[in-house]
Amino acid sequence: MALLILRRLVQTALILLGVAAITFLLLYALPADPxxxxxxxxxxxxxxxxxxxxxxLDQPLLVQFWTYLQGIxxxxxxxxxxxxxxxxxxxxxxxxxxLLLMAAGILVEVxxxxxxxxxxxxxxGGAVDRVVMMASFVGVSxxxxxxxxxxxxxxxxxxxxxxxxxxGTPAHVVLPAATLGILGAGWYARMVRSAxxxxxxxxxxxxxxxxxxxxxxxxxxxxxxxxxLPIIAMIGIDIGQFMGGVVVVEAVYxxxxxxxxxxxxxxxxxxxxxxxxxxxxxxxIVLGNLIADIIAPLIDPRIRAR
Amino acid sequence: xxxxxxxxxxMATVLALTPLxxxxxxxxxxxxxIIVTYKDDIATLDPAIGYDWVNWSMIKxxxxxxxxxxPGTANLIPSLAETFGVSDDGLTYTFKLRKGVKxxxxxxxxxxxVKYSIERAVNPKTQGPGAGFFGSIKGYEDVTGGKTxxxxxxxxxxxxxxxFHLSRPDxxxxxxxxxxxxxxxxxxxxxxxxxxxxxxxxxxxxFVLKDWTIGQHLVFERNPDYFVKNMPYIxxxxxEVGQEPLVALLxxxxxxxxxxxxxxxPAKFLEIKNSADGPKMIVDGQQLQxxxxxxxxxxxxxxxxxxxxxxNMAINKDRITRILNGRATAANQPLPPLMPGxxxxxxxxxxxxxKAKALLAEAxxxxxxxxxxxxxxxxxxxxxxxxxxxxxxxxxxxxEVRALAQANVIAAGGTEGEAPMIWxxxxxWIADFxxxxxxxxxxxxxxxxxxxxxxxxxxxxxxxxxxxxAADSMSDPAKVAExxxxxxKIFTDIMADAPWIPLxxxxxxxxxxxxxxxxxxxxxxxxxxINYDAIYVKQ
Numbered sequence: 001m002a003l004l005i006l007r008r009l010v011q012t013a014l015i016l017l018g019v020a021a022i023t024f025l026l027l028y029a030l031p032a033d034p035x036x037x038x039x040x041x042x043x044x045x046x047x048x049x050x051x052x053x054x055x056x057l058d059q060p061l062l063v064q065f066w067t068y069l070q071g072i073x074x075x076x077x078x079x080x081x082x083x084x085x086x087x088x089x090x091x092x093x094x095x096x097x098x099l100l101l102m103a104a105g106i107l108v109e110v111x112x113x114x115x116x117x118x119x120x121x122x123x124x125g126g127a128v129d130r131v132v133m134m135a136s137f138v139g140v141s142x143x144x145x146x147x148x149x150x151x152x153x154x155x156x157x158x159x160x161x162x163x164x165x166x167x168g169t170p171a172h173v174v175l176p177a178a179t180l181g182i183l184g185a186g187w188y189a190r191m192v193r194s195a196x197x198x199x200x201x202x203x204x205x206x207x208x209x210x211x212x213x214x215x216x217x218x219x220x221x222x223x224x225x226x227x228x229l230p231i232i233a234m235i236g237i238d239i240g241q242f243m244g245g246v247v248v249v250e251a252v253y254x255x256x257x258x259x260x261x262x263x264x265x266x267x268x269x270x271x272x273x274x275x276x277x278x279x280x281x282x283x284x285i286v287l288g289n290l291i292a293d294i295i296a297p298l299i300d301p302r303i304r305a306r
Numbered sequence: 307x308x309x310x311x312x313x314x315x316x317m318a319t320v321l322a323l324t325p326l327x328x329x330x331x332x333x334x335x336x337x338x339x340i341i342v343t344y345k346d347d348i349a350t351l352d353p354a355i356g357y358d359w360v361n362w363s364m365i366k367x368x369x370x371x372x373x374x375x376x377p378g379t380a381n382l383i384p385s386l387a388e389t390f391g392v393s394d395d396g397l398t399y400t401f402k403l404r405k406g407v408k409x410x411x412x413x414x415x416x417x418x419x420v421k422y423s424i425e426r427a428v429n430p431k432t433q434g435p436g437a438g439f440f441g442s443i444k445g446y447e448d449v450t451g452g453k454t455x456x457x458x459x460x461x462x463x464x465x466x467x468x469x470f471h472l473s474r475p476d477x478x479x480x481x482x483x484x485x486x487x488x489x490x491x492x493x494x495x496x497x498x499x500x501x502x503x504x505x506x507x508x509x510x511x512x513f514v515l516k517d518w519t520i521g522q523h524l525v526f527e528r529n530p531d532y533f534v535k536n537m538p539y540i541x542x543x544x545x546e547v548g549q550e551p552l553v554a555l556l557x558x559x560x561x562x563x564x565x566x567x568x569x570x571x572p573a574k575f576l577e578i579k580n581s582a583d584g585p586k587m588i589v590d591g592q593q594l595q596x597x598x599x600x601x602x603x604x605x606x607x608x609x610x611x612x613x614x615x616x617x618n619m620a621i622n623k624d625r626i627t628r629i630l631n632g633r634a635t636a637a638n639q640p641l642p643p644l645m646p647g648x649x650x651x652x653x654x655x656x657x658x659x660x661k662a663k664a665l666l667a668e669a670x671x672x673x674x675x676x677x678x679x680x681x682x683x684x685x686x687x688x689x690x691x692x693x694x695x696x697x698x699x700x701x702x703x704x705x706e707v708r709a710l711a712q713a714n715v716i717a718a719g720g721t722e723g724e725a726p727m728i729w730x731x732x733x734x735w736i737a738d739f740x741x742x743x744x745x746x747x748x749x750x751x752x753x754x755x756x757x758x759x760x761x762x763x764x765x766x767x768x769x770x771x772x773x774x775x776a777a778d779s780m781s782d783p784a785k786v787a788e789x790x791x792x793x794x795k796i797f798t799d800i801m802a803d804a805p806w807i808p809l810x811x812x813x814x815x816x817x818x819x820x821x822x823x824x825x826x827x828x829x830x831x832x833x834x835x836i837n838y839d840a841i842y843v844k845q
Binding site: 167252254256 | 352355
């Protein structure tokens with residue numbers, strides 16, 4: 001186990017280095033001159049040149065990248081061009097909101113997905129099964145910005161059940177979390193359904209049934225834990241998925257997380273923030289997968305034995 | 307000897323507070339908390355750095371400057387200054403500060419703070435975009451060149467006197483002292499903030515920043531010690547950031563928001579405009595902005611005056627205002643209508659396809675020619691460029707549209723012989739202060755027709771340049787009207803050479819709730835966008 005974690009940590013560092021290099025090259029290939037943007041319209045050529053020198057943008061690309069890497073090692077992600085402040089503190093201030101949204105989103109998708117998946121598996125081939133599968137198909141296919149605007153319009157504008165935008169109370173989290181969770185819930189419902197159908201046909205379930213156990217006990221104690229295994233692996237991968245989803249969801253609902261920060265930074269070509277958010281997201285994805293890898297053997301002895 | 311042009315501060319204040327005719331029926335009231343929304347985070351509240359139209363109005367209200375404007379107008383008034391005088395040669399400006407004005411940290415504002423603040427804005431280490439405005443102060447080059455950090459041309463002989471020595475007469479200098487970059491800041495607060503003054507601002511303006519929760523909101527409260535009595539009107543305004551314009555508008559309609567700062571998304575504009583309360587919620591105001599097409603005088607066949615005049619007649623400007631949902635008006639001269647010097651009687655080149663064709667034939671292009679039109683690539687600019695392209699095709703000119711990133715268009719414009727035509731949309735030109743000279747030097751003067759410059763027509767008329775220098779030397783504040791008229795004539799004379807096709811003057815739209823009071827021109831104030839000092843809540 002310790003070896004696994006150590007190996008994964010080394011991999012993580014390498015992945016982050018790769019992500020940093022690729023993002024850095026892509027962003028600096030952009031046809032936008034940050035010094036020009038900071039300087040504004042009426043700046044003289046001299047002002048622009050001064051700013052370029054102060055930012056080190058007159059240095060060769062490799063030197064700039066090396067300086068950036070040295071900063072990262074010291075926990076310094078640079079300064080935002082647009083907001084003129086430390087990128088690390090901007091991201092840190094927004095991480096709790098994003099974590100809260102992701103946790104709520106995962107809760108929605110797991111609860112919704114499991115429930116629907118079990119129901120569909122038990123009523124396999126029936127009308128309920130077909131409705132659930134159709135709904136999950138729509139959930140998987142619908143673009144998130146459409147779902148976000150639809151939920152916002154129906155539940156906040158027309159019905160007025162939830163606030164339209166903002167952060168702070170439990171009511172604020174419902175619509176963003178639902179938007180984020182609906183996509184995953186569709187996948188989960190489909191996976192749980194097929195895993196459950198598979199497990200329900202296993203010998204030990206038949207044995208349990210023959211022993212006269214209640215069907216609730218059979219499903220929850222015997223079938224579900226085994227059907228859960230692929231789901232746990234999915235949650236780890238989902239963290240990565242969510243990192244993409246939060247950009248849209250946070251922008252629509254005015255949620256003060258790092259997705260919103262990324263959205264603004266992209267529009268303003270604020271390269272240090274885009275770099276910072278990309279690195280933090282990459283870190284989250286790698287960590288999510290690592291956690292899934294660590295938890296899986298704890299639940300499934302078969303993996304541990306290997 | 308100084309020719310003094312003294313003005314009693316109380317008089318100025320009375321003037322500033324005189325209700326404007328358009329809202330004479332409901333009088334401003336003290337009190338009220340309001341909510342303002344914006345899509346993007348507030349960049350910085352450091353007056354030496356902040357330079358976008360969102361933080362511009364907040365910085366205006368957090369700090370004070372020697373000079374300011376009457377709300378809703380372009381009329382200069384003394385602010386931190388009690389009185390001032392200009393020497394006959396226009397090279398020396400002397401200001402007497404008001405006594406007893408305090409920063410919100412409790413310390414009194416003294417003359418050396420003014421000197422410090424401007425030196426800080428000019429210092430290259432600050433990375434401020436506004437350094438160039440102070441170019442006429444003696445010793446400017448030494449500071450921007452890094453030789454020293456103190457401006458030789460600013461003296462503070464005692465706590466209440468500031469003297470500026472200029473290296474050349476600059477009739478815009480009072481405007482320069484009214485822009486945000488000239489805001490007075492306390493050095494001890496700047497030092498204590500350790501490079502983060504933009505997030506921990508301290509000034510002596512109408513409002514104080516009470517709270518800033520990153521990514522969520524900023525809370526501004528009235529400064530109870532502000533030096534003008536009964537200013538501002540509202541007690542507090544909370545700026546909520548990260549709000550999508552569409553959502554902000556829905557919230558405004560429900561009464562949760564008072565000002566939707568990003569205005570109305572184009573898709574919703576007509577719906578709101580035609581709704582029952584719509585007209586009372588939309589503030590649609592003019593800005594000091596002109597959108598234009600540059601005709602490169604150094605590229606064939608645009609070097610031919612007749613060709614440039616013909617192209618001026620070829621564009622259907624009204625159709626372009628329709629592309630913008632009517633949020634623009636057709637322009638016929640470089641200056642926007644709100645700018646002093648704008649000539650109402652000037653008609654310019656009227657839209658006339660037949661006459662344009664005839665002129666082109668006269669110039670030797672009966673079947674037109676091929677050229678290239680540059681534009682930025684963000685909506686709606688490419689659509690406008692296409693409309694221009696169609697209009698040009700109607701007179702036989704085949705223009706290839708090159709829609710590129712803003713930086714690339716600016717680079718092409720600043721390269722000699724590169725871009726025949728550029729549509730300025732999304733790049734240029736909004737005046738930084740309401741003075742006509744701001745529309746000349748960089749964009750139409752010889753000094754701007756250099757590599758990396760903004761004079762994309764590469765237009766350089768030595769005679770006009772001389773007249774511009776003469777107009778800018780008319781520093782005597784008593785000659786303001788004469789100077790504006792001189793400038794106005796310069797711009798209409800430039801149109802005889804037709805280096806531009808002046809296209810439109812874009813308007814800005816702000817949406818406000820029904821309880822907000824005040825004339826439209828304090829929600830879209832020509833010098834500060836939303837004037838938080840002058841808006842009020844109806845009781």
